[in-house]
Amino acid sequence: MWTLLSCCPSSILAQQNGNPFESVGDQGEWTVGVPSGNDVVAPAVVPQQLDQQARENPSITIGAVSINSGSQIPAELLASSYEKFIGQEASEDLLRDLASDVSAAARNRGYIFASARIPSQSVKIGIVEVLLDPGAIDEVRIIGSANRRLRKILDELQRPAALSDIVERQLLLAGDLPGITLLNSNYQREDGKGVLVVTVREDKAKGHVALDNYGPETLGPIRMRLNLDLPGLLTDSDVLTTNVIGSAIQPKELTYIYARYAMTLGNGGTVVGISGAGGRTRSGGRLSNFDFTGHNRYASVFASHALKRSNDLNLWLNAELAYLEVQQSQNGLLFQNDQIATAALNFSGNYNVGIGRIYGGLGVTQGLGIFGASQSGDPLNSRNDGSGEFTKANFWINSILNIGNGFGMRLAGNAQIASRPLLSANEIAIGGPYFGKGYDFSERFGDEGVLGLAELRKEFNDVSAWLDWLQFYAFVDGGYVSNIGTNLGDGSLASAGGGIRSQIGRLDFSFEAAAPVGNDRFESGDQSPKINIQVGLRF
Template identity: 25%
Template sequence: MLRFAKSLPMGLFSFPLISVFAPDIASAQNPAALNAARVEEGLADVEEQIDVGSEPARPADAAPDVRPFVLSGVQIAGSEGPVPPAVTAAYEPYLATLVGPQDLLDLLGAVTAAYESAGHTMTRVTIPPQAARGGILRLQVDQGRIGEVRITRGDEAAPEYDAFFSFASADRPWDASRLKHAVLMLEDLPEVGEVNAQLVPEAANAGLYALEVDVTQEDADNFLVLDGYGSDSVGPLRAYGLFSTNRLLAPGDEWKLRIATVPDRPQEFVTGALDGEFALGGGGDRIGFDIGASRIEPGGVDGTGRSVRGGVRFETPLGRERHSGTWLTVGLDLRDNKFERDGRMSRKDSIRAARAGVYSYRRTRDARIRMDAVLSQGLSVLGATEAGEALSSRPDAEPGFTTLRVNAGYRRELSANWQLDLDGTGQLSSGPLLSSEQFFLGGAILGHAYDDGDISGDDGIGGSITISNTIPVSQGRDYVILSALAEAGMADYRRIDGLAAQSLSSASLGARWLTGDLDLGAELAIPLHIDSPFETDSDDIRFRFRAIYRL
């Protein structure tokens, strides 16, 4: 599985569980009914928060002690290379005018800002003692050399983070944009909460600064979840557990154990996965792995499905700013899925795939945008299921499939309490796909009034619109969120004669209560339309709920 650590548009974690197989697509049985891979990806609408550390602090400039004079020219000393044109443009408005202490302080600020806008963002400009003969003002430029970096976590030194600031040198000016980038990369580590950086002048060395970096610890997230987004095949209730820790083996590592089952019928469905990630240096690169297994034995179906998977991945930031970021992830994914009836193999798929994905987000004052796209290429290696194998979920599926999956979301703050959310998902394939690579709709992701996978196909598209109102209660300690949702989607199979494209639409009214470590939600999901060859409870209004407890 290719997992984006940052791309959590639907909730707390990405949890595509492992596939097991259903009867033929053309039969009356929903092909997702036995497919554990389509258990809901996200648990709650919890938005990722990215807080960037404070800007480097500089000592305040004092107004120069000079008498007013007519400024006829400016001389700049200490600037390496040509003076940027923006600097000249900054002081030109003051030429041939009478300037006093406050005017000179304003000029100083304008010149400093010009250096920063030209990319020299650690430059400090000062006015040395002078007589201003002939109306000439001398400015001294110090382009910010760092003599020492001191990193602490609480009251203790934290040398394990030195790699993030390894480019600091007293031999050359240091651009503060690199400091900002280092702070962002450090804050992206799972165990790091907030990073505060401050420049402190070194009294014994004029022009040198000590960079003091304070790192606060971030606690790992652990959640228990019970919800009513199950299905008729394995029961309406589902229970999840997410247990995570960090810094287990090394700074920057993160471990997550995920477990899911049907609480009143644990023998019918259980799945688990272990995920690990490790930091590579201070540039934001990470490597990771995931392994998982599942077992499903739904009531009313004479058979047992089992599945195992494993994957490795590499992630690197393509761009990271204060309110935006883009990451590239590449990985390899291996899955083996089996379904047995009466002790005999009924279905068997083996998928080997290379995946490359891009995740990006951007925040503005009143909007948030996110997008992730994953390109998957099947590989005919290591025993991958070949076309024509009788026990495969799609005998006409080629092992060298290609798919492009895109998810996108947009949130707009309409006012202090009202929000608008637009979400979309889609997949385009090169041909017929094995079961676990198909596009499914229905359930908690899209199609709340239906079971997971009530419609499916090789290609598909879907979208939703949500209006919500956040109401502070208990003097702002708790919140109630009321929402209205409308959603629709369609899916289509390639190369299946007589099976038209399927579609669904539904609406829901929901409420959530957030209090302390508890998040309680409920909704009435109303089916509007479904066109599917499989049996569905398309006329039933469903009551859904979810309870999330943070340990």
């Protein structure tokens, strides 16, 4: 029996949505375990004795080797595995080594369930026949779910000779299916058939609720966030994802609701869907007397296709058509109305570098100038020289590296270039919980910029009977942004700090102190540390 898949902690999406640095733990970090060609696998290689002629003449010299795999595996691929045996005298140990080397060579070529044996035979002119079972998957048996899309994805594995890259891809795509968690997979022989047994867990809903103080002082600094996934809403392959953010103490100051409906198509490699969002703000704190209010609306259609899915390398092509409207008013009078219609195309992926995984993405967004999009010079633009017609390119990278002995690193970056001045929603900014953590939201903003973060970590697992996981970390971050044609709002910021992250069962907690370096923070007017706290519950 071959064990193919180690237990995964949760059903996780291979690609995160939204900010690439908010949910780095949800980026398809799990892998399927496929035996290598050096593994000793069952059924054990036990060559059968040669026939009576061979027993009576034990000094048979191997003059040639004939590989019989029923035409499933080209014999020339395996020639190097048996060349060294030619010219040697046959013995039980030698034949066992021959069968083992042929099996290993086939597995190294990707036929991961291949096994060889030497049957009883009449050796003529020194030709020894090796029977090579190519490792067929005749049946896929799913335990734990009757999901029809899961069945369609895994039935792609039924073939006369299983190949490791196809097995990896389909198992990973099965794990990407909403609500499905792959627990383990085994390959076994039953009555001469190859059976792949896949055990899964199917969840009807999962979510995360959190309380944090990430918000600015003028928009309810204490925020509540709810993320909820509802798979299988209409079909076996869809999921409704909702995100709600609101001010916990001053609910009138901030409310934002986002919904995304996605459906997996075909054999699991393509996802299509729609999304929409709406939000409202009413400035409080020191701005409460000015009666600033805001509204935003967003809608999109999107598609994503997995170009490559494997343990080591994953690559997706993503496309989106979107519309965004942002309005701001004072005392009921509209003074800003940005309308932006865009088409975006990007590649995202991750790569296993041995000591960790590197995630990244590269994309282009084109402002289409349709559906009443803002035009340059419009007095209601957030920026007078900005426009709904533009081109911008983004690049992001995020790496999680294990140095050893519980130490690790995180290196992350984000960059943007643009063809012309942008409206505020399309700008790149420093400040907030992702880059420039010692500052308030968007203290520096611009059309173009480069942001970076470096973090050193030390983590402890199973700390006590009640503390499952604990991590200490220190970081430096910052960046530089600039505006095309003007210096308003641009510049550089840097911050440094540290904190702890922990997990107690379904509860998670983080505490962080982030201090500005070289520049005062806007709200405090000094370089005192910004304290960031989050408490969350997964369900």
